[in-house]
Amino acid sequence: MLPQRHDEEVSIEKLAEKTRKERKIKKRHDTYKNRISGYWYWMPPKGLNERVDIVVPPDHVGEFTGAMDVVGLDYEVFIDDIQHLIDNQNSSEEKEGWTSYHTLEQINEWMSSLGRQYPEKVESFEAGRTYENRTIWGFKLSFGARPRPGIFIEGGIHACEWISPATVTYLANELLTSEDAAVRHLAESYDWYFVPIFNPDGYAYTHEHDRLWRKTRSPQANSKCTGVDANRNWDYKWNVSGASPEPCSGIYAGTRAFSEIETLTLSEYLYSVKDKLFAYLAFHSYSQLLMYPYSYTTGNLENFEESVRKFFISYHRVSCLFINLSFYDLTQRAMSRRAVEALAQRYGTQFEFGNAAETIYLASGCTIDWVKGVLGLPIVFIYELRDQGNYGFLLPADQIIPSGQEVMDSLVAMFDEAARLGYPKHPPL
Ligand code: 0X9
Numbered sequence: 001m002l003p004q005r006h007d008e009e010v011s012i013e014k015l016a017e018k019t020r021k022e023r024k025i026k027k028r029h030d031t032y033k034n035r036i037s038g039y040w041y042w043m044p045p046k047g048l049n050e051r052v053d054i055v056v057p058p059d060h061v062g063e064f065t066g067a068m069d070v071v072g073l074d075y076e077v078f079i080d081d082i083q084h085l086i087d088n089q090n091s092s093e094e095k096e097g098w099t100s101y102h103t104l105e106q107i108n109e110w111m112s113s114l115g116r117q118y119p120e121k122v123e124s125f126e127a128g129r130t131y132e133n134r135t136i137w138g139f140k141l142s143f144g145a146r147p148r149p150g151i152f153i154e155g156g157i158h159a160c161e162w163i164s165p166a167t168v169t170y171l172a173n174e175l176l177t178s179e180d181a182a183v184r185h186l187a188e189s190y191d192w193y194f195v196p197i198f199n200p201d202g203y204a205y206t207h208e209h210d211r212l213w214r215k216t217r218s219p220q221a222n223s224k225c226t227g228v229d230a231n232r233n234w235d236y237k238w239n240v241s242g243a244s245p246e247p248c249s250g251i252y253a254g255t256r257a258f259s260e261i262e263t264l265t266l267s268e269y270l271y272s273v274k275d276k277l278f279a280y281l282a283f284h285s286y287s288q289l290l291m292y293p294y295s296y297t298t299g300n301l302e303n304f305e306e307s308v309r310k311f312f313i314s315y316h317r318v319s320c321l322f323i324n325l326s327f328y329d330l331t332q333r334a335m336s337r338r339a340v341e342a343l344a345q346r347y348g349t350q351f352e353f354g355n356a357a358e359t360i361y362l363a364s365g366c367t368i369d370w371v372k373g374v375l376g377l378p379i380v381f382i383y384e385l386r387d388q389g390n391y392g393f394l395l396p397a398d399q400i401i402p403s404g405q406e407v408m409d410s411l412v413a414m415f416d417e418a419a420r421l422g423y424p425k426h427p428p429l
């Protein structure tokens, strides 16, 4: 099969139509992650007056720009030739390190070499299986014999978001090898569970056939389209909002919760280690956001009251206070704020933060909602890494190390704030 080419596709930014109701814009999200009607939203509408990123096929450029002019919306061409960027995304072809993006085989080989190189500190595990019969590999970093509270790191659930596995593997390498005192303290205070590629079939497909593939690779009955959005397939409030029943959609939820062997087996693994974990971090791209549950609703978390109590106790405030309910989870909000401030220090990269449903859009069946709603972990975050649309999913490889460095800075601050707020609550079993 020949690789899917994206010759001459242009990515155009425009402003969401000002006169349309926000609710209506969000409702249309379903169509937006599709290629139906030729257009393809890389970054769907988040709300009124927010930017959106649209891929316009070459034969629609005239129609699109004409329509924008007629309705008086601003737009700007960010990428004028997507295929050109795909061809040039790797600045070096090094087989190791973080100056180029790597294949699934290279990343799997790197993971198994860690176990050989650091047998005392690294333990490999099988986190799940895939439709194409691959193993989803993970590894645990632990420093010293005494078990520590666990932090789980998820990468690569969306195949085309290459900066996610690249950043996640960079973080693991830093936790293992950095001599920086703050990083060493962070590394050695916790046990770290890494699964850099949740969707290996999809990731392999992005290297071999279509760089911009997002979903799993399972065939769908009675449809010419393949795959399910693995971040809409988890069994917590499945298919309630921001997911599609249409197999050709980029946000297809699947025929039922856990229809995908990847999500089913990963959930079994996560369930088996849940008592060892207190934090879960998922890494995606792009748009520079740091968000926390829920995704399926703008309602409050189950641990809202506890979170409010902890927050105010730790800040020595009086108990009679007006609390803005839209804060959802004050502890995670406080941690986010510290994290994004620290992240911006090194290169000035600005991340926004907040509740996922409001900060980006409603979506159900995401890992972060399942981890919060079913496993009940107190600290659950999702990062949308660099950039803000200049390159989108095709972030040049020379940004891997800067992305990794700034995220590491954010983690140091995030878990410092967590400790101040009393997390983790209990020592591990
Ligand atoms: O849509 C997604 O699954 C995530 N964005 S991405 O562009 N990487 O695909 C965001 C999911 C988390 N949050 C919410 N859905 N609100």
Ligand code: ZN
Pocket: 158, 161, 284, 285
């Ligand atoms: Zn994603």
